[in-house]
Amino acid sequence: EQDEKPKTHVAIIGAGIGGTSAGYWLKHYLNDSVAITIYESGQTGGRLKTVNVDGNEYEAGGSIIHDKNLYMKRFTDELGLKRLNVPSSMSYITTNDGSHTLFSTLSRFIPDIFIILWRYGFDAVRLKFWLGNKLSNFVRIYDYQDNGRTFQTVDEFLQMLDQEFSQSTQTSFRKYLNEKGFGKLFIDELAQMAALVNYDQSVDSMNAFPGLVSLMASGSTLWHVKGGNYLVPKQLLDRLLKQSDVQYVNGRVKSIAEVHRKDADDQGGNIRLSYQPANSELVHAVDYDYVIVAFPLHRDNRNDFVIQTTDLFNQYDYRMQLTHASFLSGKLNCQIYNLTTSECQRLNAIFYTNPSLPYRSVSQLQTVNDAKGKLPKTVYKVFSPEKLSTSDYKRIFEDDDKFQLLEDIPWLAYPKYDYPQKVPPIEINSNTFYVNAMEWSASCMEIEAISARNVAMLITKKLGVPLKRSDKHVEF
Numbered sequence: 360e361q362d363e364k365p366k367t368h369v370a371i372i373g374a375g376i377g378g379t380s381a382g383y384w385l386k387h388y389l390n391d392s393v394a395i396t397i398y399e400s401g402q403t404g405g406r407l408k409t410v411n412v413d414g415n416e417y418e419a420g421g422s423i424i425h426d427k428n429l430y431m432k433r434f435t436d437e438l439g440l441k442r443l444n445v446p447s448s449m450s451y452i453t454t455n456d457g458s459h460t461l462f463s464t465l466s467r468f469i470p471d472i473f474i475i476l477w478r479y480g481f482d483a484v485r486l487k488f489w490l491g492n493k494l495s496n497f498v499r500i501y502d503y504q505d506n507g508r509t510f511q512t513v514d515e516f517l518q519m520l521d522q523e524f525s526q527s528t529q530t531s532f533r534k535y536l537n538e539k540g541f542g543k544l545f546i547d548e549l550a551q552m553a554a555l556v557n558y559d560q561s562v563d564s565m566n567a568f569p570g571l572v573s574l575m576a577s578g579s580t581l582w583h584v585k586g587g588n589y590l591v592p593k594q595l596l597d598r599l600l601k602q603s604d605v606q607y608v609n610g611r612v613k614s615i616a617e618v619h620r621k622d623a624d625d626q627g628g629n630i631r632l633s634y635q636p637a638n639s640e641l642v643h644a645v646d647y648d649y650v651i652v653a654f655p656l657h658r659d660n661r662n663d664f665v666i667q668t669t670d671l672f673n674q675y676d677y678r679m680q681l682t683h684a685s686f687l688s689g690k691l692n693c694q695i696y697n698l699t700t701s702e703c704q705r706l707n708a709i710f711y712t713n714p715s716l717p718y719r720s721v722s723q724l725q726t727v728n729d730a731k732g733k734l735p736k737t738v739y740k741v742f743s744p745e746k747l748s749t750s751d752y753k754r755i756f757e758d759d760d761k762f763q764l765l766e767d768i769p770w771l772a773y774p775k776y777d778y779p780q781k782v783p784p785i786e787i788n789s790n791t792f793y794v795n796a797m798e799w800s801a802s803c804m805e806i807e808a809i810s811a812r813n814v815a816m817l818i819t820k821k822l823g824v825p826l827k828r829s830d831k832h833v834e835f
């Protein structure tokens with residue numbers, strides 16, 4: 360048709376939760392006026408993935424979602440997926456040296472709440488109220504975004520929710536908690552356990568914002584997606600591909616660069632993207648109006664991908680934390696902790712609070728399906744910063760050679776946090792947006808989804824298209 364407006368062409372690089380939810384929000388705001396191409400060189404889902412053990416699936420990457428993470432809830436519900444709650448009663452011990460128990464919830468007679476109060480006293484009570492207040496500030500984001508509010512920087516996002524979120528990125532998690540009046544025992548044990556298990560980083564090495572997020576993950580109602588969290592990005596992608604002008608390219612993006620057009624009649628976007636399709640030697644080039652980078656850019660992959668970025672991006676060396684998730688079957692070594700047979704039977708997890716030990720945690724896994732019928736074998740997930748040796752495993756599992764290493768997955772799992780935290784810009788070059796910039800505040804599925812909506816809104820605003828208010832008012 361003569362007067363049909365030209366479409367806006369957007370490339371999304373990465374089909375994880377950030378990329379697929381960016382596609383979701385772009386279609387939400389721009390409908391048929393946007394044409395989207397999603398590039399993915401690996402598996403859909405990015406760092407959301409399951410492993411299969413004897414026909415049962417277990418979460419291997421991002422595994423838990425908070426009850427108040429409303430975008431993950433919205434996607435799960437809209438896609439017709441089911442939410443399964445993570446069981447709140449888990450019997451665990453914490454240890455600092457890998458052989459003595461610091462703290463245990465193994466008692467059959469005393470409820471966990473009393474054990475926690477006995478050891479951490481008023482700090483445990485204060486934590487609950489303080490985090491409740493911080494969470495109500497965090498969830499303001501949904502109202503802000505429903506009302507069309509965007510942010511240009513990660514810090515603007517933190518400041519608009521709570522001044523303290525922004526301040527917390529400037530100081531170590533330990534110092535922050537200390538200044539808030541939390542005691543040493545609470546910091547060395549509870550906060551350390553949350554920081555190490557969620558981000559494989561300690562209260563001394565990381566800043567307090569990811570610390571706060573990791574504390575939010577302990578002691579709250581958590582859930583995961585039945586069948587696997589990866590089903591959210593997978594099905595968001597499937598749904599996008601059914602809409603007009605959405606394409607998927609299985610291939611590796613090699614570069615993105617600005618195109619300077621001399622001739623005003625020369626049509627086409629100003630960003631040239633070059634990619635190599637899977638199983639092909641040929642490199643193709645396509646021009647786009649906007650590019651959304653939806654995977655983490657860091658020191659170890661910067662040379663695989665040529666991209667012009669502003670000085671603001673180039674001045675820091677962003678790094679990721681390598682974490683191994685290994686899956687084993689076997690029996691936990693309870694002797695080392697002098698546990699009775701019945702305590703040993705109840706033990707589901709061990710948390711190590713000393714960051715110089717080779718492991719962070721061992722926890723008994725649930726299958727991602729509600730296991731009705733045949734009882735799956737007991738599978739444990741061990742988190743460690745490096746690949747573990749057989750002798751490391753022999754300290755965790757009974758040394759009768761009956762434990763079995765089923766799989767070991769090394770992940771560049773989350774950014775390496777620091778203080779004061781340096782964060783990348785959201786617009787890394789003109790019309791090139793970086794969804795994963797936000798994970799340098801704290802990495803989790805919901806923050807990616809929030810970032811993706813922000814980027815979609817920034818593009819919509821740049822195009823001068825009025826932002827439609829959310830058709831569904833989110834419930835708290």
Ligand SMILES: CC(C)=CCC/C(C)=C/CC/C(C)=C/CSC[C@H](N)C(=O)O
Nearest residue numbers: 421422423424425493494497557576803
């Ligand atoms: C900062 C405050 C007060 C709230 C943040 C709310 C929020 C985004 C909660 C998410 C908590 C959560 C489930 C964190 C998981 S951390 C990464 C984890 N290891 C994973 O499995 O993905």
